[in-house]
Amino acid sequence: MDPGPGETALAELTRFAVLGLRPTVNVRRVTDVDLRERIEADWETVDFDGFSEEELASHLEDAGRGYDAVKCRAGIPLTKAVLERATADTLRRRLVLVGRAASGSDTFDHVAASRLGVAIRTTPGANATAVAELTVALMLDALRGVSMRANALRDGSWSEAVKALPTGSLADSRVGLVGSGAISRRVAELVRAFGADVWVFGSPRFTAERAVAWPGHRVESLDELLAGCDVVSVHVPATTETDGLINTRELRLMRPGSVLVNTARSSVVCEHALDLALRDPESGPWRAAVDTFDIEGPGFSSVLASNPYCTVSPHAAGMTRSAMEEASRRILTEFELFLKETSLPSGGSNR
Template identity: 70%
Template sequence: MGQGRVLVVDCAPGTTALTELAELTRLGLEPTVSLRRVTDPELRSRIAAQWRTVDFDGFAEEQLARQLEDGGVGYTALKCRAGIPLTEAVLERATSDSLRHRLVLAGRAAAGADTFDAAAARRLGVTLLTTPGANADAVAELTLALMLDALRGVSRRAQALREGSWAAATANLPTGSLSGARVGLVGSGATARRVAELVRAFGAEVWVFGSPRFTPERAAGWPGRRVGALEELLRSCDIVSVHVPATPETRGLIGAEELRLMRPGSVLVNTARASVVREADLDRALRDPASGPWHAAVDVFETEGTGFASLLGDNPHCTLSPHSAGMTRSAMQEASRRLVAGFARHIAEHGLSLPAADRRPADIGDRVV
C-alpha cells in the first residue's frame, strides 16, 4: 500500500487532535495540519514537532484550492470539522491529473456536508464521508436548554438582574413549561429522537414530522406520535424544534406562511441549519404579536463566524446561540473516532488512490433526516 497525503483543515479539539493525527498516520496517510484554528500554544508545538504544518484560511475558497494543489503535489484525502467550501471549482483543482496525488476522499467530522458539492464529487470520483449521529446527544442537550430558556426566560432575566432591574427580571411571570406542553419535532433522525426522549422525561407530549423514510412502521417504536403533514404539526404544537439537514428539499421549509400557522404564544427552536427557517421571515414574525411564534431560540445563522450578522441580533423575542450545539468534548471526540474509522474502511476497500480509469462514484455518509 502506497503512502498517501491528508490535508487536515481543522483537527479534533484538544489532545484528541494528537490521537486523530496518529491514527491517520497509521492508516498510511501523511498529515499536513493547518494550525489556523489551533489556539493552544502547547498543542500547536506538539503538532508541529510531529507533522508538517501550514496556516491558511480554510473558509476562503481560493486559499483552500491552492493548498489542496500544494504546488503540484496534491493530496489524497482531506479532513475537516467545519463547513469549508468544497465547491466544484475546488474539487476540480484538487483532482487534476497534473497532481502527483489527486483527491479521492474528503471527510467532515460532523453530521452535514451542505458546503460540499456532492454532485461534483460523484463526477470526479471523490468519496465524501460524514459522521451523522455522533453529536446527537450534544445537540439534543442544547436544544432542551434553549427550549427551557425560551419558556422560562433564564438568560433574559439574568441580564435584567445584572442591570439592576428586579421588575424587568420578574416580568411575564408565571411562564409556560415543558410539563404538559406539546413538542413538535421537524425531522426524525438521531437528534430528534434524543430530543423526544428528553422532553418526554419532563412530561411533554411529542409529535414528529419526518422524512418519507419515517414510515408508520418506523414510527411505531418512537417516543412520540407520527404526523403526516408539517402544517398539522405547526398548528398543533406549543414548541416546534427543527432537526433536518440542509438539502434542496429543506431549504426554506419554514417561511412566513408556515410561521403564521404556529400557535399564539408558541416557541420555535432551530439547532439544525439556517437555510431551513428563513431568517428574515422569522425576524418579522417574532416582531408581530399577531403572526407566528411568540419566541424563538436559534443556534444557526446565515452569516456566522467573525463576520456574524443577523436580523435576529437585536430581536428581543429571540434567544441566540453561536452554532455551538454539537460542541461538547465527548461529541467531538466521537465524531473524530467515527471519521477515522470511515477513512480506514475506505482505505481497506479501495487503497489510497484510484487510477483515472477506475474512478468510482462517491458515497455520501448516511444522513439522518
C-alpha cells in the same frame, strides 16, 4: 487536516500515521499555544483560512503536489471549483476522499464530487446527544426566559427580570419535532422525561410502521404539527427539499405563545421571516432560539441578533468534548475502511 480539539488532535494524528498516511495539519483553528507547539514539533503544518474558497483550493493544489485526502470538522466550501482544482490531472496527487467529523455536508458539492471521483464520508449521529441537550436547553430558555432575566438582573432591573411571570414549561407543552433522525429521536426522549407530549413530522421514510417504536405521535403534515404544538424544534438537513421549509406562511400557522427552536440549518428557517414574525404579536411564534445562521464566523451577521424575543447561540450545539471525540473516532474508522476498500496505496507517500 483540520484537527479535533485538545488531545483529540494528537490522537487523530497518531492514528492517521498508523494507517500509513502523512498528515499536513492546518493549525489555523488550534488556539492552545502549547498544543500548537506540540503539533508543529512533530508534524508538517500550514496555517490558512479553510473557510476561504480560494485559500482552500490553493492549499489543496499545494504548488502541484496535491493531496489524496482531506479531513475536516467544519463546513468548508468544498465547491465545484475547489474540487476541480483539487483533482486536476496536473497534480502529482489528486483528491479522492473527504472526511468530515460531523453529520452534515451541505457545504460540499456532492454532484461534482461524484463526477470527479471524490468520496465523501461523515459521522451522522455522533453528536446526536450533544445537539439534543442544547436543543432542550434552548427550549427552556425560550419558555422560561433564563438569559433574558439574567441580563435584566445584570443591568440592575429586578422589575424587568420578573416580567412575563409565570411562564409556560415543558411539562405542560406539546413539542413538535420537524425531522425523524437520531437527534430528533433523542430530543423526543429528553422532553418526554419532562412530561411533554411529542409530535413528529418526518421524511417519507418515517412511515407509520417505523413510528410505532418512537417516543412520540407521528403527524401527516408539517402544517398540522406547526398549528398543533406549543414548541416546534427543527432537525432536518439542508437540502433542496428543506430550503425555506419554514417561512412566513408556515410561521403564521404557529400557536400564539408558541416557541420555535432551530439547531439544524439556517436555510430551513428563513431568518428575516422569523425576525418579522417575532416582532408581530399577531403573527407566528412568541419566542425563538436559534443556533445556526446564514452568516457565521468572524463576520457573523443576523437580524435575529438584535431581536429581543430570540435567544441566539453560536452554532455550538454539537460542540461537547464527548461528541467531538466520538466524531473523531468515527471519521478515522471511515478512513480506515476506505483504505481497505480502494486501491489508494498505503505508505509514507500519502498526504
